[in-house]
Amino acid sequence: MNAATHREFKDRLFEQFARVGKALSSPKRLEIVDLLAQGERTVEEIARETAMSVASASQHLQALKAARMVEARREGLYAHYRLADEDVFRTWQAVRSLAESRLSEVDSVVEAYLVDRDALEAVDATELMERLSDGNVVVLDVRPEEEYRAGHIPGALSVPVDALEAVLQTLPRDREIIAYCRGPYCVFSDEAVALLRSRGYRAHRLRQGLPDWRAAGMPVEG
Amino acid sequence: MNAATHREFKDRLFEQFARVGKALSSPKRLEIVDLLAQGERTVEEIARETAMSVASASQHLQALKAARMVEARREGLYAHYRLADEDVFRTWQAVRSLAESRLSEVDSVVEAYLVDRDALEAVDATELMERLSDGNVVVLDVRPEEEYRAGHIPGALSVPVDALEAVLQTLPRDREIIAYCRGPYCVFSDEAVALLRSRGYRAHRLRQGLPDWRAAGMPVEG
């Protein structure tokens, strides 16, 4: 292969790789990917949950679809979008974790909005996995119920954070409670743990969310 | 946290994550990351190897530095750039492999420029690792010698592809030869295997490059 041809080859090849990078280069698109990791969503739901106009959400979805990272299923009036495969989540995970480890600004943002998060003493997936077999721990899935139905940690109870207050008394006071959520930056579990502690329960946050749990090869039920 | 604050939190957080995505959204920057995975380089070297002007290379390097993905070391007149850590390569690997699995265009490009690549019967890292202990295989590092010096597969011989012709007769005819290179799309090993085969050697290509080998936790020498 001569030099000019070799350059052409590389240009075309890296142009393809960059399609994936470009898809991951917008905050809103990353948020969509993170959201779709919970399960499929209609355009309207995505628009609402990411605070975008429907047209804007649709356009970002087209961009993700052009990079073959999401797929749509049409059902009646609604287009249901989902991640095209597990690797999409893994790639987003790699980007997220690189940002976590290299960009101190991520910590600054977290600290600015989630005061004293360390106090919630997050537990890691592997740690929870061990304790699950001991059976001396109660796991709460504090996401919206629909997400629980789409898959949850085996044995976890579905207690959407808004419903927590109401079911508080049914929770055993003698066992440790671990609340989990959508991902490492999902605040539902922070709120749940704070409420539980204020009522005298021993509660912790699971550091990872369900998609991370699943991607780590841990068992998922339902 | 009220809804408006929550939105602000997410916006700032995902803005940070997107810095990594943006850094990976240009073909040239991906090529730089891929190149730096071989070891550090000066701006001029990067510009030459990626077919860019020096000013352009410098700007892309600034962009990567702003995302804290590369670091520079100044030595006399020269700025030596390197990947900031192993996770940067792993993230690039994730992007690359997502593109490979989801974008059929990657295959089209490879097939268009590397005719009959399958014929070279690539060997996987794990497979090579097993055969290494048997000792019945010769491993050739066909990258420029300097890259060999910066780290290579234990026991591999440094035979830059241009030098292969000259050392052909010193290679044993009775053992299988496996040539490796910079990465899965590096063509040096293709050329080496083609030449070796045309002279009657049993030769194969290692599917992964040295950075992939290293990232997979395989031993690296030198």
Place this chain on the structure above:
DNA sequence: CATATATTCAACAGATTAGTTGAATAGCAT
């Protein structure tokens, strides 16, 4: 000190991208 070289910076032009608005499309309900 003057000169040479590697790199960075600043200013610019052209291309691409993000978000908005309003219209078009497609499928359901009546």
Place this chain on the structure above:
DNA sequence: ATGCTATTCAACTAATCTGTTGAATATATG
């Protein structure tokens, strides 16, 4: 069919990005 709703498309503007050019900076050498 008519209306209703979810989604997509098209046109537009503002903002951002890429590459180029030439100047500025920094560090070596004579």
